[in-house]
Amino acid sequence: xxxxxxxxxxxxxxxxxxxxxxxxxxxxxxxxxxxxxxxxxxxxxxxxxxxxxxxxxxxxxxxxxxxxxxxxxxxxxxxxxxxxxxxxxxxxxxxxxxxxxxxxxxxxxxxxxxxxxxxxxxxxxxxxxxxxxxxxxxxxxxxxxxxxxxxxxxxxxxxxxxxxx
Amino acid sequence: xxxxxxxxxxxxxxxxxxxxxxxxxxxxxxxxxxxxxxxxxxxxxxxxxxxxxxxxxxxxxxxxxxxxxxxxxxxxxxxxxxxxxxxxxxxxxxxxxxxxxxxxxxxxxxxxxxxxxxxxxxxxxxxxxxxxxxxxxxxxxxxxxxxxxxxxxxxxxxxxxxxxxxxxxxxxx
Numbered sequence: 001x002x003x004x005x006x007x008x009x010x011x012x013x014x015x016x017x018x019x020x021x022x023x024x025x026x027x028x029x030x031x032x033x034x035x036x037x038x039x040x041x042x043x044x045x046x047x048x049x050x051x052x053x054x055x056x057x058x059x060x061x062x063x064x065x066x067x068x069x070x071x072x073x074x075x076x077x078x079x080x081x082x083x084x085x086x087x088x089x090x091x092x093x094x095x096x097x098x099x100x101x102x103x104x105x106x107x108x109x110x111x112x113x114x115x116x117x118x119x120x121x122x123x124x125x126x127x128x129x130x131x132x133x134x135x136x137x138x139x140x141x142x143x144x145x146x147x148x149x150x151x152x153x154x155x156x157x158x159x160x161x162x163x164x165x
Numbered sequence: 166x167x168x169x170x171x172x173x174x175x176x177x178x179x180x181x182x183x184x185x186x187x188x189x190x191x192x193x194x195x196x197x198x199x200x201x202x203x204x205x206x207x208x209x210x211x212x213x214x215x216x217x218x219x220x221x222x223x224x225x226x227x228x229x230x231x232x233x234x235x236x237x238x239x240x241x242x243x244x245x246x247x248x249x250x251x252x253x254x255x256x257x258x259x260x261x262x263x264x265x266x267x268x269x270x271x272x273x274x275x276x277x278x279x280x281x282x283x284x285x286x287x288x289x290x291x292x293x294x295x296x297x298x299x300x301x302x303x304x305x306x307x308x309x310x311x312x313x314x315x316x317x318x319x320x321x322x323x324x325x326x327x328x329x330x331x332x333x334x335x336x337x338x
Contacts, residue, residue: 092333
């Protein structure tokens with residue numbers, strides 16, 4: 001088990017689209033162990049995408065169970081994830097391991113349904129809401145070469161929408 | 166030696182103020198840091214971090230022409246840069262109500278008594294001339310629990326002001 005070195009913006013690799021995983025083999029499983037260890041070793045970090053550690057494959061891990069009392073799916077290993085349903089909109093603050101010392105407000109769907117493979121290639125479907133849904137969307141963005149910086153909205157926007165919600 | 170300054174500029178709002186100042190600073194070889202700028206009433210107000218080898222008087226010379234041409238007032242203070250050390254806000258406070266003297270004083274006194282550190286504050290006067298409403302939005306860092314802050318702010322509600330404190334949960338992924 002090892003903590004993998006992370007890429008930091010403006011590293012160009014963070015802007016690239018990652019490719020689908022085709023081999024669910026022992027090498028992938030070894031990577032997933034280090035990948036999870038890397039997420040857990042990073043203070044405050046509840047999710048990670050493979051391109052953040054320089055592996056340009058469509059893999060993400062999300063575990064908000066330690067941070068949120070809201071409903072969640074525990075530790076999610078998402079290989080080749082797809083958002084098949086989006087509902088609602090919520091604005092909240094995000095930060096990123098790949099973007100040190102900056103956080104900002106981002107609009108995300110408040111509920112999403114995800115279809116993905118797990119670490120051994122089995123098909124899975126997860127319904128996510130709130131904080132977990134936010135984390136999943138943030139990570140899938142990484143797989144498409146997008147950072148939360150690409151989706152920032154102003155603080156004033158956040159307040160105005162909240163006032164009238 | 167490189168020195169950080171806080172440049173404060175105010176003047177009647179019009180198009181082109183930021184561009185004219187930024188151009189003059191760029192020509193002078195200065196590096197810009199964090200900034201906050203807004204139209205407050207009819208006045209445009211700028212707070213801008215500027216890093217340069219130049220003395221304050223020289224920075225004033227760079228800016229003299231746009232300041233004169235655009236009818237601005239400027240002020241320059243040496244500061245410590247201290248970039249890359251953002252304090253993350255964990256509480257957001259929203260206040261609104263019929264405008265009256267004392268809203269800001271009462272809200273911020275209640276927060277200060279709890280050790281609340283304001284990191285960002287915006288306020289607006291909306292409504293009509295006859296019935297102005299005051300809207301205050303701030304974010305900050307609180308060591309006290311949300312429930313404690315709510316309790317500290319509760320007396321304000323009796324004075325007809327809506328006050329809401331919410332936790333800011335930052336998702337880091």
